[in-house]
Amino acid sequence: MSIAIVGSGLAGFTAYQVLRRAGLEPGEIVVFGTDDDPAAVWRKRAAAIRQREMRSESDGHCRPATFPGLAFSSVRRRRSLRPLVESACDRYHPTVEEFLAHVERRRERSGWERSVRSARIERIAAVDGGFELDGRGRFAHVLVAPGHPGLAWPEELRDDPRAVHAYEPHEYAATVTVVGAGLAAATEWLNALEAGAEVVSVRRHEPRRMPLNVPREYFSRRGLAGFHRLADGEHAAHLRELLTPSYPLGQRFDEPLERAVREGRFRVEQSVNGSAQVICATGFLRGFEHDPLLARLVAEHGLPTVDGWIVLAPDGAVASLSDDTRTLALAGAASQWAFPAADTLAGARYVAHGFLRRITSCRTR
Amino acid sequence: MSYTLRGRIESRLAAVLIVLAGAIPLALAEHRWWPIEAVALMLGVGLVLDTQAYHRVLLYQPGWAALPLGALELGLLLLLMRAFGIMAPLEQAIALFAGAWLVAQLLGQAALPLLLLGYAEEGGELGRLGVVSATVVAVVLAGAASVAYALEPPVVHLAAGVHQGPLVITRREVLVGEPGAIVRGGIVVRANGVTIRNVSVVGGENGISIEGYRDTMLDGVSVSGAKLDGIHVRLGGVTIKNCSVDMLGNPLGQGIDISYNMDMGMSMVEGCNVVGGMNGIVTHSSMTEIARNHVSRTQTAAISMTEMSMGMIQSNEVRGALGVGINCGDRSMCEIHKNVVIDTRSDAAGGNKTRAGFGVEVLFGAEAELKGNDLSRNAAAVGAFQNSTVRWIR
Numbered sequence: 001m002s003i004a005i006v007g008s009g010l011a012g013f014t015a016y017q018v019l020r021r022a023g024l025e026p027g028e029i030v031v032f033g034t035d036d037d038p039a040a041v042w043r044k045r046a047a048a049i050r051q052r053e054m055r056s057e058s059d060g061h062c063r064p065a066t067f068p069g070l071a072f073s074s075v076r077r078r079r080s081l082r083p084l085v086e087s088a089c090d091r092y093h094p095t096v097e098e099f100l101a102h103v104e105r106r107r108e109r110s111g112w113e114r115s116v117r118s119a120r121i122e123r124i125a126a127v128d129g130g131f132e133l134d135g136r137g138r139f140a141h142v143l144v145a146p147g148h149p150g151l152a153w154p155e156e157l158r159d160d161p162r163a164v165h166a167y168e169p170h171e172y173a174a175t176v177t178v179v180g181a182g183l184a185a186a187t188e189w190l191n192a193l194e195a196g197a198e199v200v201s202v203r204r205h206e207p208r209r210m211p212l213n214v215p216r217e218y219f220s221r222r223g224l225a226g227f228h229r230l231a232d233g234e235h236a237a238h239l240r241e242l243l244t245p246s247y248p249l250g251q252r253f254d255e256p257l258e259r260a261v262r263e264g265r266f267r268v269e270q271s272v273n274g275s276a277q278v279i280c281a282t283g284f285l286r287g288f289e290h291d292p293l294l295a296r297l298v299a300e301h302g303l304p305t306v307d308g309w310i311v312l313a314p315d316g317a318v319a320s321l322s323d324d325t326r327t328l329a330l331a332g333a334a335s336q337w338a339f340p341a342a343d344t345l346a347g348a349r350y351v352a353h354g355f356l357r358r359i360t361s362c363r364t365r
Numbered sequence: 366m367s368y369t370l371r372g373r374i375e376s377r378l379a380a381v382l383i384v385l386a387g388a389i390p391l392a393l394a395e396h397r398w399w400p401i402e403a404v405a406l407m408l409g410v411g412l413v414l415d416t417q418a419y420h421r422v423l424l425y426q427p428g429w430a431a432l433p434l435g436a437l438e439l440g441l442l443l444l445l446m447r448a449f450g451i452m453a454p455l456e457q458a459i460a461l462f463a464g465a466w467l468v469a470q471l472l473g474q475a476a477l478p479l480l481l482l483g484y485a486e487e488g489g490e491l492g493r494l495g496v497v498s499a500t501v502v503a504v505v506l507a508g509a510a511s512v513a514y515a516l517e518p519p520v521v522h523l524a525a526g527v528h529q530g531p532l533v534i535t536r537r538e539v540l541v542g543e544p545g546a547i548v549r550g551g552i553v554v555r556a557n558g559v560t561i562r563n564v565s566v567v568g569g570e571n572g573i574s575i576e577g578y579r580d581t582m583l584d585g586v587s588v589s590g591a592k593l594d595g596i597h598v599r600l601g602g603v604t605i606k607n608c609s610v611d612m613l614g615n616p617l618g619q620g621i622d623i624s625y626n627m628d629m630g631m632s633m634v635e636g637c638n639v640v641g642g643m644n645g646i647v648t649h650s651s652m653t654e655i656a657r658n659h660v661s662r663t664q665t666a667a668i669s670m671t672e673m674s675m676g677m678i679q680s681n682e683v684r685g686a687l688g689v690g691i692n693c694g695d696r697s698m699c700e701i702h703k704n705v706v707i708d709t710r711s712d713a714a715g716g717n718k719t720r721a722g723f724g725v726e727v728l729f730g731a732e733a734e735l736k737g738n739d740l741s742r743n744a745a746a747v748g749a750f751q752n753s754t755v756r757w758i759r
Binding site: 089354 | 368369424478485488
C-alpha cells in the first residue's frame with residue numbers, strides 16, 4: 001500500500017474517485033479522516049446558510065472526469081432536457097439535494113468505506129522514498145486535503161454575544177446585520193429577509209458579481225499558465241485579487257434585494273450597528289499557519305511560503321518533497337497557490353489529476 | 366470552456382481526423398474529390414478563425430456558442446467552396462459539415478473529457494494525442510493532395526488556326542484552345558472527365574458530341590454550323606458554361622440537347638448565348654439547371670425541359686422565339702424563376718393552340734413553379750395544357 005489521502009472531506013473524496021477511475025483498488029489507497037461521510041462538514045455548512053443550489057455548474061461534482069456532469073443525471077431524474085440546455089448556457093446549478101445524492105451514490109459505488117481509516121493525522125514526515133504519517137505507515141504518495149482550518153471571525157465581534165457565524169446553525173432575529181460580501185453573505189441577506197427581518201449589510205468593499213469564485217479562464221490552462229509564471233510576490237498579489245469575495249449575477253439575488261430596499265428593509269452601512277443579531281459571513285481562516293498539520297509540515301521541512309500560502313508546483317505538489325519516487329500534494333484551500341479555485345470541486349479534481357499524473361509517472365510504482 | 370490556442374487547434378484536428386475518416390469513403394464512393402476538399406477547407410476556415418478571432422475574442426466559450434460559431438463557419442465554408450469552384454451537392458456539403466460539427470461537439474463535450482481526465486483543465490490540449498492527430502491529418506491531406514495532383518488530367522493546348530476534325534478525345538484531358546483555335550468538323554468526347562475550354566467548333570454532324578460519358582466540362586466553347594445539334598449530350602453528365610451556339614439556318618437541330626442522363630446527377634448550362642435552332646436548350650429525362658443564358662430566334666421553344674425532366678430554369682433571357690419561350694412538358698417538374706421572356710411570336714396559324722406565342726407553356730401533365738418571371742411582352746403570357754399544373758409563388 002503506497003498511496004494515502006489525508007482528509008476525508010469532499011476534496012479527498014474527489015481525489016479518491018480519480019484514483020479509483022485510474023484502476024487503483026480500495027485496498028491500495030488509505031484515506032485518513034474523522035468522518036466516513038465525505039459531505040459531513042459541507043452538509044452542515046450548506047444547511048446553516050440554507051443553501052438550496054450549488055454555485056458550481058454542471059461539472060461541479062465528484063466524478064473523476066468533467067463529463068458527464070450532474071445535468072445529465074438531472075435529465076434522467078426530471079425527464080426533461082432543460083438541465084442540458086441550461087448547462088450549455090452555464091445556467092444549470094444542481095440543487096444541494098441532487099449534489100448530496102450524487103456524493104452518496106459515488107460513496108457506495110467506489111468502495112470509499114474500505115479505504116477510510118478513522119484517524120486525525122497530526123504529522124507528516126518526509127522519509128526516504130515517501131512519507132511517514134504519524135506512525136500509521138509509510139506512503140510513497142500522499143495527498144493532503146485538510147479542509148478549511150476554521151471559521152474566520154472579525155476580531156471586534158469575537159466576543160459579541162449577538163454574533164453568530166453564517167456557517168453555524170442559527171435562526172434570524174428581527175433585525176440582522178450581515179458582515180461580508182461573498183456568496184454566503186448574499187445568501188444570508190435573502191434568508192433573513194425571507195424570515196421577515198430587517199437587514200443591514202456591512203462590508204468593506206462593494207461585492208464583485210461573477211458566476212464562479214474566480215473568472216472562468218482560471219479553471220483552465222488558458223488563465224493558469226500566466227498565473228503560474230508570476231514571481232512569488234506578484235503571484236500572491238494576484239491570488240488575493242482573484243479571491244476577493246463575490247456572488248453570482250442574476251435576478252435571484254437582485255429582485256428580492258431591490259424590493260427590500262424599496263420597502264426600507266435592506267441597507268448598507270459601514271459598521272455594525274444596533275441590530276439584535278450579527279451574522280458573520282466572513283468565510284474561513286486563510287493561511288497554512290492556522291492548520292496545525294500544515295504549520296508543522298512547513299516548519300519541519302522548511303517549505304517556502306508567501307503571505308500564508310505554501311508555494312506549490314502548478315499541479316499542487318510540494319516541489320521540494322516530490323520527485324520521481326514520491327509525491328506530496330495539497331488539495332482544497334491549501335492548494336490555492338496552484339489553482340485559485342482550489343476549494344471548489346473543480347479545484348479538487350484539478351489537483352487530483354495532477355496527483356494521479358505524478359503517481360503514474362513514478363518510476364518505483 | 367477556456368481553450369488555449371493550442372487546445373483549440375488540437376481539439377479541432379482531432380475532430381477533423383474523424384470527419385476525414387468519413388469523407389474518404391464518401392469521396393471513393395462518389396469518385397469525386399469534393400468531400401476531401403470540403404474537409405480541408407473546413408479545417409482551413411476553422412484554423413484561421415481559431416487563430417485570428419476565437420482565441421482573441423473568446424476568453425471563455427460557453428457551450429451554446431457552438432451554434433452561432435458553427436453557422437458562421439458553415440457560411441464561410443459554402444462561400445469559399447463557391448469561390449474555389451469546388452463542385453459539391455449543396456445538401457451533401459451541408460450534411461458533411463453538420464456531421465463534422467456534431468463530431469466536434471461530441472468529442473469536445475464528452476469523449477475527450479472521458480478519455481483525457483484533464484482535458485478541460487488543459488484548455489483542450491491533447492498532449493501526445495494532439496501531435497498524433499495533427500500528424501495524421503497533415504499526412505492524409507498531403508497524401509490526398511498528392512494523389513489529386515498525380516491524377517490531374519494532362520493539359521493539351523490547341524494552337525491558333527484551323528484544325529481539321531472531327532477531333533475525337535479518348536482520354537481524360539483538358540483541351541485548351543489558344544485564341545483563334547478552331548476545330549472544323551466537330552469534337553467527339555469518348556472519355557470521362559474531359560474538359561474543353563476556349564475552343565471554337567465549326568461544322569460537324571454535331572458540334573460537340575458526348576454520349577455515355579460523365580464529368581464533361583465545356584467552358585467558353587463556341588459552336589456554329591453544326592448539321593444536327595450544336596452541343597449534343599446523351600447519357601452523359603455535363604457542365605456547360607459561357608458558351609456560344611449559333612444555329613441560325615438550321616431549323617431542325619437543337620442548340621444544346623441534354624438527354625437521358627437522369628442517373629448522372631445534375632447537369633448545368635450557365636451563361637451561354639444560343640441563337641436559332643429548333644429548340645435553343647432542350648432536356649429530355651434529365652436533371653439540369655439552366656441559368657443565366659441568352660436564347661433567341663428559335664423555331665419551336667427557346668428553352669424546353671421535357672420528358673420527365675427535373676430542374677431549374679432561372680434568370681435566363683429569351684427573345685424572339687417562335688411559338689413558345691419556355692416549355693415545361695411531358696410530366697416534367699420545372700422551377701421557372703426570374704426569367705425575362707420577350708417577343709415570343711404566335712405560330713398558331715395552323716390551328717395549334719399550344720403554339721400561340723406563350724412566354725411560358727406547361728404541357729402534358731407537367732408541373733411548373735413560376736416565380737418572378739417577366740412575361741409581359743409576349744403574344745401570350747402563360748399557357749397550361751393537358752392536365753398540367755402551374756403554381757405561382759410570390
